Amino acid sequence: MSNPVFEATDVTKVFPGVLALDKVGLSLSPGSIHALLGENGAGKSTLIKIMTGVHRPDGGLMSLDGKPFSPHTPRDAISSGVGVVHQERNLIPQFSIAENIFLERLSTTPFKKIDYPNLYAEAQKWLDLLEIDARPETQVDKLNVARMQLVEIAKALSLDTRILLLDEPTASLTQHETETLFGILNRLRQDGASLVFVSHKLEEVQEICDRVTVLRDGHNACESRSLTGLDRQDIVRLMIGRSEQIPQWSQRDNSGHNVALDVQNVATQDGHRNISFQLRKGEVLGLYGLVGSGRTELAKALIGAGKVTSGDILINGEKASISSVADALHNYSIGYVSEDRKGEGLILIHSILENAGITVWKRLMNAIGLVTDGKVESAVDPVLKKLEVRTPSLRQIVGNLSGGNQQKVSVAKWLAANVKILIVDEPTVGVDIKTKAYVHELIRELSDAGTSILLITSDMPEMVTVADLILVMDEFELRGEIVNDRNYDAVSERIMHHIHGSTEEAAE
């Protein structure tokens, strides 16, 4: 085996109140894709940030090509040949795709005129390679989440570094885009690059990685060992200390239950037409579609954050006119867990307590409008406990939590609200397998207790595990309805048939 390109030994990092990394080691050899795994908050992103000069370690050594390596700034790391896709989005919203991709190089030649035609042409190559359907001069704040993620990846790839660190690059991608990305990563591996790949989707890890490091509570559960000979259950055991329990839920028939939400011929300002469906009490109704098919927009229109232009919405049989989310929450008891936790789901500069309590203040306040932290805490604490949000205290700022724990808080606030109808949009993006199972169980429990749930997810296994009935949406229209008999292959094939069947029709 060749010498490692990069080696980290005994790396330690302390945040106020948190020992994020405790003597962690990692070594990367050339021509390999190295999986970095662990539960939410295990320290994966922290390690990556230390390797790229965002954080300084409190102890330990790193070496690059055998020489000591201690990047002080992200710039140092880039110039030493370490590229990265961070877990959080890091694009300049007002800039074009092309400029974002080549931002690094802009700063190295400050006084040389930018050759825009050339820049766009170069960027187009990357867009083509990653199959991004957008023009290089498009401003990135006009893109949806998936495309932004792809631009971020293009940006890192274009640096052409020997070491490339990818922190959950596929979290908001669908299978198709993921496959494209894997093709590129495989080629890079053949060219001798060292890659680090972070993901909570173990299928992906097994598909593409050859080595693995697992972190647990900030220390190595295993360090840089070969993936061969490890099956999924082994990896899971390394990560969470026990094996995975895959729930096998029985099929439910809710057809006898009352209709909680009846959507009749709804059209929206965003372009939905003829949307009709029924959500029954205690039912989990799945809404599947490809990225950009208009599911989020529909959900927002239903809760009053978007405009319904025609058609009727009936709640418990009565016609509802929902003017705002507050209206939806307080008068109709509908909630919505946003897919964009950073932008819409959470208030990053506020504490966990403030975030989780936001939906219950009104309910808990006394006659003169006062609410004490104690009351809020007792209302949200059980939910947070149940979701196992990892934090030294409920006063921790949400922005400091690991990605997965943030997601838990974003779900928790709606659980605390005790709504009758809950729309859940991509609830497990970036969530580790253990928590994912919790979230699924939770959805199940809620629905058993009578809550009606509209589940939007691009994660097919999740859909098949959790939903009772699946609606398929494409291009802002509903294409069909499938009864989920929990047979993964059959259901997924039927879903894809609805989507592709319709596109074929459209092409004719």
Next chain:
Amino acid sequence: ADSSTRVALVPGGPHPYFAAWELAGKDAAKDFGLGAADYKVPQKWELSLQNQMLESLVTQGYNAFLVFPGDPVGTVAIADELAATGAPVMALAGCLKDPSQAVFCMGTDTGNSAYLGTQELLKVLPKGAKIAHFTGFLVDPNTQLRIDAVEKAASEGGAEVVQVIADIDAPEPAEEKINAYLAAHADDVDGIITTAWVPAVVASNALRKIGDKRIKMVGIDHDEVVLGAIKDGYVHGTMLQNPYGQGYLGSYAADRLRSGCTVKDDAPFKSIALTDKFIDSGTVFAGADAVDNYVSSMQNITKEIFDGFEDTYLNCG
């Protein structure tokens, strides 16, 4: 004279008009053997800052105050508080609105000065002339007095005030508005009266720039630009005030009051719009013939007031 007398001369903010106070205070301290007669400038034209400064001066042991009121009404309260410490307080250069605890006000009758200036202007204009009036901040009640006085003089003299431009105490807007006015209306106007320092300076320059000697202007105060423009014939004349005299006489009076003198009950104070206890420190119109020796004419006025001051206004038992 009493070497325990510590006079503070406090203008409303940094402004070239008050520069002479510093010298006047020093001269008075020397001539009358005062403990101090110091010129203390608030750093900005803010009422609250001036108040804070005055409070601080009390703490520092000053015991006589010569104050340019940041606002004729707004400064009354602090003047009363100063007077309550036993210190003589005088309004200087501008007046406090009665009633107040100020011993008297010595300065320029702003309204009258504007009135006289307008009359001087009308003397060189044909009957039925059209005049424009450039002045300072509207929030300053003196501005209202000036607008009224100019209006009065004009209607008495058969002239018409065609436009009033106010709120131009800062150089940039003054420059913009005055030039814009002249660009549009230079032909429609025969005379200009300015009743604030900055507009006078800017208007003098503007007239010089367009080289128009047809429009007659009367300015205010002794800025070099205005005086130069008078000499060169672009400006008809200016209404001079007497800041040095105010500072010198004020310091003197403060000392006399502290050493036991009182103001005569029947002192021949003048009555002006703001107060009934007004002493004119001298307002003269200076045309081209007088600009060179305005200093000495002011000194004469100062001397004149000084010579009769104690007899006229004070009881020094």
Next chain:
Amino acid sequence: MKREFLKQDWFGPFIVTLLAIVIVGALKPSFLSPFNIQILLLAISVNALVAFSQMVIIAIGQMNLSVGAIGGLAAISFAGMMEIWGLPWPLAAVLSLGIGLFAGLTNGLLCAYTGISAFVITLATLSVFKGINLGITEAQPFYDVPEVVKWLGNATMVGPIPWLVVPFALSAIALWYLLFRLPLGRSVLAVGGNTHAAELSGISVPWIVVFAHSVSGLLAALAGIMLVARLQLGQPSIGDDWLILSFAAPIIGGAILTGGRVSVGGTCCGVAIVAIITQVLVLFNIDPFLVQVVLGGLILWAVSVNRIREVREQRKAAAGAS
């Protein structure tokens, strides 16, 4: 292609400017007289530099409260050096620009390396610079401004176009080129757009902050020097009331206070709109007691015209997408 043009940040303010010129010109023909155009251009030239000076800082998502203090300090240094030391005017101008640059540099270094908000830093340095100004002048103007300088401040080049337009036009072009064509300028906007992302992309944020503040200081100093030429004397009170204008013009011109988005053309239009409004108040002989009301009303009008256009654009875009 046409759509792209309509989407530019400067387009809305530009329409408002045109509209204002047409309306005022129709009601008052003297508005378009050569002399008045000259007056307008003079006002715009200086105010635009003031606005640019703030715009550069808005671009990085900060505020510079000390623009006026720097401009004033440069102005009195310029006049003072000529009067007291008898320096030739070009040398005095260069030295004063240097003072502005140094003042900006100080702001930049303090902001970049202490991490204290620019608001607090520039508020403190505002006080420092203004205090130096008053300490030197004791509130007395410098009067001995050489004839050449006075001439430059008022003379016209061709037709009604004054010479002072030259530094303004050059700065505008240079700034536009910097911000929209050079990597350095793009980095400035990147830092404003998303500081964290810019840093992660290897842009040296402190150095960009220092650079932006230095440019801001330089532009403020240039504006101060030009005002000395225009006013024909070194007034210590120069710059005292730049602050509001310096923000208003870029914002009317489409800049976003959180940074990352500014428009040179839009800012120029913003300055022009403010200048025209100022003139309107004089030209139409507005009752002095109502001037402020009309001023505020016109500002509201200007921004809402632009806003209505934006909303309409968005609607069209939404309608087109569905």
Next chain:
Amino acid sequence: MSQIENENKTGSSAIPKQGRRFDPIQRFLLSNEFGLIVLIVVFAIIFSTVSPMFLSKFSLYALGRTSAVNIMIGFSMMIVIVTGGLNLAVGAIGVCAAMAGGWLMQAVGLHWLPALMGGLAIGGLLGAVNGVLIVRSGLHSFVITLATMSIMFGVMIFLTQAESYREISPAFTAFGRMKLWGVIPPMLLVTIGIGILLWVLFVYSSLGRQILAAGASPAAAELSGIHVDRMIVWCHGLSGVLAGVAGFMLVSRTGAAIPSMAGQLGQDWLLPAFLAPVLGGTLLTGGRVSVLGTLLGGFLVTMLTSGLLLMQVGAFWMQTYLGLLLLLAVLLDLARRSYLSRNKLV
């Protein structure tokens, strides 16, 4: 496989290992508020050593009275900064409210209490108008309040023709000159009282929490069922009321309602308005507030000014020293914080 078994046995607890924990006292020692207290104490010691008069009763009284107003102005701005906006019209609204109160007392002849209420209502109304304009137009509060500052002040000047109202109830004026125990101005107590109310609002009330959420992230707040627009209107209205309170404090102190009490267009208030909350740790981008910090920040700045005035530093140079002191203050605080965290003392 055996290796995996081994891994299995260590640390399977759900709660992560923790580094140092913050207890409330340590958190306070690191906070902005503590820093301000330290600075106030340090500078007070310096000033009183150089000029013993600093601690005289009169001087302390004057300081308390001036800072009461400055802090109140700071509160008025703070409440809008919390929403991520700003209110350039604080001064204009404050003066309008005070003038309305003056008019009610002098021209209408009302008792001071209803006049005060009327004035504050005008302040609140004008503030709410700002809020509604901002929400309806979708424009940044900077432009809206810039325009309304001009309009409101202009209308006030037009209606009053820049005349002052001097016939203020003596009871009301006496309040501004009253001394409790020889040193404490009752105005300062009013400020502190309102500070406590604001603190309760932000820490214990549902409304305050909603305001903070709306300020920190309007999108997230809206999607969590908060009427963000309503919060913005509320805050501007409240800001107007607080500006009115500051205006009335000045009326009570000067014994008259005068149009120039906040300078041209009310601009004189802008500096204390921003300085107090920003020094106090209120985020300019919204969503985080410190009422105590604003109080201490406003006090610190007033104290620096009055200390410098007492030390009689060169007349025209005073601003320079004030600026340098301010810089020194923030740098000292920075040094304190980095010292504490470098040495892991907290």
